Amino acid sequence: MQNRVTRLDDDRTPRASRWAADENPRGRLWGLFALFSFVLLAVIARTAQLQIGLSDDYQREFERIAESFESIPSRDARIISSDGQVLARDVSYFQVAVHYRWLESPPDPGWLKMKARARLTRRQRRDPQLMDAATRQVLDQRAQMWRNLSKLSGIDSSELARRREKIQRGVEHIVASTEKRRAERLNLNSQSAETETDDGGGTSWWQRGWATVVKTLTTTPDRGRLDPIVVQEQEDYHAIIREIDLRRGMWIEAHPEQFPGLKLTEATRRRYPHRDLAAHLVGYRTPISQERLASRRERFGGRDPLDYRAGDRIGKAGIELSYERDVHGVHGRRRLLKNHRGEIVSSEIKRQPLVRPDLILTLDSRLQRHAEELLDAALNGITAGSPEAEEGNELPIPQGGSIVVLDVHSGAVLAAASAPRFDLDLLVQGDELVLENAKRDRRSPFLPRARRMALPPGSVFKTLSAAAFLESGVISAGREFYCQGYLHDPDHHRCYIFRHHGVGHGAVDLRAALSRSCNVYFYTAARRSGPNTIVDWASKLGFGQPTGVDLPGESGGSLPSLRRGSGRNNRWQLADTLGLAIGQSSLTVTPLQMARLMAVVANGGYLVTPHLVSRMGAIHSAVDQPNTESEFSRAAVRIAGLAPDTLLQIHRGLVDVVEDPQGTGHKTVHLPGIPIAGKTGTAEVGGGKPDHAWFAGYAPANQPQVAFVVVLEHAGSGGKAAGPPARKLVRELVRLGLIEGKLEIAAIAE
Secondary structure, three states, X not given: OOOOOOOOOOOOOOOOOOOOOOOOHHHHHHHHHHHHHHHHHHHHHHHHHHHHHOHHHHHHHHOOXXXXXXXXXXXXOOEXXXXXXXXXXXXXXXXXEEEHHHHOOOOOHHHHHHHHHOOOOOOHHHOHHHHHHHHHHHXXXXXXXXXXXXXXXXXXXHHHHHHHHHHHHHHHHHHHHHHHHHHHHHHHHHHHHHHHHHOOOOOOHHHHHHHHHHHHHHOOOOOOOOOOOOOHHHHOEEEEEOOOOHHHHHHHHHOOOOOOOEEEEEEEEEEOOOOOOOHHHHOOEEEOOHHHHHHHHHHOOOOOOOOOOOOOEEEOOHXXXXXXXXXXXXXXXXXXXXXXXXXXXXXXXXXXXXEOOOEEEOOOHHHHHXXXXXXXXXXXXXXXXXXXXXOOOOOOOOOOEEEEEEEOOOOEEEEEEEEOOOOHHHHHOOOHHHHHHHHHOOOOOOOOHHHHOOEXXXXXXXXXXXXXXXXHOOOOOOOOEEEOOEOOOOOOOEOHHHHHHOOOOEEEOHHHHHXXXXXXXXXXXXXXXXXXXXXXXHHHOOOOOOOOOOOOOOOOOEOOOOOOOOOHHHOOOHHHHHHHHOOOOOOEEOHHHHHHHHHHHHHOOEEOOOEOEEEEEOOEEOOOXXXXXXXXXXXXXXXXXXXXXXXXXXXXHHHHHHHOOOOOOHHHHOEOOEOOEEEEEXXXXXXXXXXXXXXXXXXXXXXXXXXXXXXXOOOOOHHHHHHHHHHHHHHHHHHOOXXXXXXXXXXXXX
């Protein structure tokens, strides 16, 4: 095909080009102009609406009042003895508290930025150099504040830094625990969701697909990280100086520009005015640790039912621990309204602090003090009034001891002394020397011996054995057995009188056997009854189990198991039965258990529950309200199968222990004018150590009102070591009017 040349003068009409010029360009320009004008007018209209129509709404948002709450500290309940002595109470003092963000190191970036922005105008905040300068000013002010506090308080800067670090570690521990709980909860929810997704056996493919679409559209997208947790302690004040005098505290209040982030708060401290009096009974309170606080919040799902806060105290022992819910005061609640700058606009008390009512104890502080003095004298080797001292012989110095006094009808604890003791007031003040000395003391001063010291009771236990033998019909009260001083072998199973004087008791019945503490009589009866009778009655009378006293950590002692013994192949032997009958073998009891046994004989066969708290008033607030009282009553339980005649026969024997000139307690316990019933006990321990000394009884013997026990560890003979303190105890009971009696002139003079 040949190329054809087109002539310029060709008259044929050429074809129209695709890029031909617009025949109406002005129309298109007006269209674009109209479009942009519409958009611009919309923007102007919306701006006008924001500036004019909605300005009030934005202004209200800017002036929005933020609501917050703060706690108002309360007081813990007082603990008061039955004779009106305050054994524990709160005292007020001032302390310096610092907001957590002002002590945190390094400072929280968000808080630091907020403080820096507050120093600048809106326009200045856009300048990075001005923001950096404002940030440095905040940090300088923070450092200067700590220097000012150190100078004012006299506390070294390094010590303040140590306290800050301790507070921060505690708060960080709470944050970590909270984050851990959140992670576990999210992990649990994730596993649950995966389980629901995987469980698609009963659904069709389109249903599962639709569920996926719905979940995708309705579930918040995962941003890859969780928002940081902010706990209450991070926005709260913490005590940095526990106690400060009023003059220095008022200086801080009067110069807030020098002490930003600090405030003066009123706090309370637990005091024990009588120091070591009834220390093991009252117990003590110490500030709750951050770990314990975090543990409680974790346990209760973040909401503590007792509303514990950092710095609150919690019971550690004794009544302070067992009645924690009744002692711990409930914080008040104040509502604060703040503007956007954090300034307080107004405040309102939403809940008054609730002060717990006084706990009134059954304890008589005068009797308790006297009992403790008796124990102190014994532990210091003062043995005045004992036959050994009069004869010039020295008794072993006991390692520890306890005296318990119970109301025989109600079980109320009138005294429960333990020695050695410790100073409650010094302990709660954190005196390191007190703690170190107590730890080095081999006598265990922190051991509450009245309820936790479990020792073999020795012949005091014959009181129970006598009841078991009489009720089983093995013996009768008038049946006599001949005592030659030993059962079969002069070297084994002997009486105390034979070991020391080489003679026996001769023919004795139950009354004489109790009075003279004849082992051979009880060996003979035990061979006839077997061990089951003794163990069964011991269980009925509460041995081998706690008494239920309202104090923590009570021991139940040890009641022998008949499946195990001390003989060959660890089997129960006859020797175990004989030892059990006289309070030996593997039997151990507490002073509280033995006092309750004496109460059973004294009150006609009722098992009482020892208790220390008598009553308390209803919860009342800081404002005056009627104070109603509630009493604690604990009913005694009648012991089934214990005949009145059995108790009468035992009672006669116990009276002769003290009143009969041949009784083992006559020389040391007999008190003219006051009939006393009781039983001496000398518990062998072996290993070359002195025996444990016991005396348990009740008074007045003709109309019993109180049961009591005196026990001294490794003090030797029960009659010689424990008898004199028992006699002095009864004399003090009469003098204080706690029991009825008329002391003769000789006893009063003594």
